[in-house]
Amino acid sequence: MTNSALQQFERDAALKAADRQHRAVIQKNIGTYNIAVANGRKRFADWPGSDQGWQNARSHAAAIKWETINHLDRYLEQFEQNVLANGGHVFWAETAADARDHVLELARRHGVQKIVKSKSMTTEEIHLNDALEAAGIHAVETDLGEYICQIRGEPPYHIVTPVMHLTKADIARTFQEKLGVPLTDSAEDLTMIARAKLRQEFITADMGITGANFAIADTGMIAVTENEGNARLSFSLPRVHVAIVGIEKLIPRLEDLALLWPLLAASGTGQTITAYNSLIGGPRREREADGPQEFHVILLDNGRTRLLADVEQRDALHCIRCGACLNTCPVYTNIGGHAYGTTYQGPIGSVITPHLRDAQEWSHLSYASSLCGACTDVCPVRIDLHHHLLHNRRNAVQRGFDGLIQRLLFRAWFWTMQSPARYAVAAKLGNFALRRGLAGALLKPWTTGREFPAPPQQSFRDYWREHERRP
């Protein structure tokens, strides 16, 4: 079977897996992350030699998200009602195009020329920046990592750490080339260059666009988690604030954040809680000093209800986008974030992308996993990630996405394995072929970068027969 997404994945994954510099950069980054996360988990209640507090936190979080997702209609309506009562607006977007068109319509209505954006994977998902640029509206990414991505013309490499794949030197060269500043080897200098540049953008922007980490049903607020302050500036200074929120972001109560904020921080960066966690529940009120005149929430479906309808994999909608499954995944850390070719990378991306986008085109991602289960072990909301990858493989076969050659091979394997005699013949043939040096040709692409060990002269069956007779 051929398709462009698969071919590109195979090409990019092979390139990155063999790129030593890429490997070194990622391992250094993930190494720092691992140390921080180990410390972050110590902030949860603990008994000597156990991590029960952390495990219980995961169970609580899974229960909160289960309750929300399995009563999503009720919580969406409650959220909408409260946003409206707070003086905000709610727009329901069935597709990415609906969401983009609504942002453009709002921008036109308010005469918007410049937009400041804080980090939002949902806006990446709907390719909002391209649509804005096409309409002649300048949209500036203000999260440092996203800003670097934007001026390089690259998509984010990671849902939490957008430029995990770049070194200080790479970024310094980008700044020299794109911003005309001198080279520096200081991360602080680079940050201050971006700070000064973006400050002007904040002051002059007409509209601020954010995502939301959570949408709180019982108060009609969105919650935004960050460290830099760019999200706070984005919803404080411009005239209009638009938040683009996937419908799965709902949580029932404000109080749930007492658990979810520390849990997200512990898994995302290893912090106790991130530097800024904000709740926005409407436009500027009468007695307030400042703030936008209008607050708009766009509730986005874009395939999420398809995933909701899959009872077996519904818990994939519990995801709080912490990035822990990416960081622990042996496949992600070898092939990198860009090879996936998706908005959401790593195990969670491989699970949800076939649901959110075309199931056939993205079915190969289910195989971008060793099924080791490390992702499931670290998931703070207990999503059964590696089993879902297996479910997606099964679903793809049931729907006939596996292609003729694969189907014939499996049928032959099935036929062979049903009879000891047929198996014996096949094993002899296989052993013969491998000893004649045909391994390289037969086992490609596995053997492209590896040598296949020479098989022993005697098969296990022969060995067993011999030794069974002489106890």
Added chain:
Amino acid sequence: MNVARDNILGRVRAALKVEAHRPVAPTDAPVFPPIADPETRFRAEFAALRGEIIENAQALRAFVGGFARIATDGAELTSQFVGEPNASVRDCDLGVTGCDCLVAQTGSIIVSTLSAGGRAMSVLPPVHLVMARREQIVADLASAFTLLRTRYDKHWPSAISVITGPSRTADIEKILVMGAHGPKRLALCFAD
């Protein structure tokens, strides 16, 4: 009337006719360790985040004296201890505000549009000074939400931020840099 809304909610309801498998149930065991002395804990957390605590009136005068252009939220506590502003929030070296409460568990300062002079005053200035009282320290995030709900329920401020240390980023090689977009320094002075 609203087709997209009806369609989305219709699909949600159709999907939810079958209930998903329930996850492992949580136990009654505590999730976070207990906090013995909130003030001690707050001070330790705040210092670890590189927050600066101003201990007395003399130190406050010295700190404030280091800034030429000062913007404030104009609240009673601020005016009493820092005086009147001489700059706007967009054009100051220091922003001074009050807060809703302080959280010992995380070393956080909770501000809102009502307690801190709007949205920009606690994030736009390069340095942020918070005037607070010791009695504003609560043990954990759960107590902070209880306090906020008691104070504001049904009349919420339009924005609330839980501030935990100065602005920071580690986007470049995971190297910690203070002052990404928000205040580079965060100071707290207890007025009592």
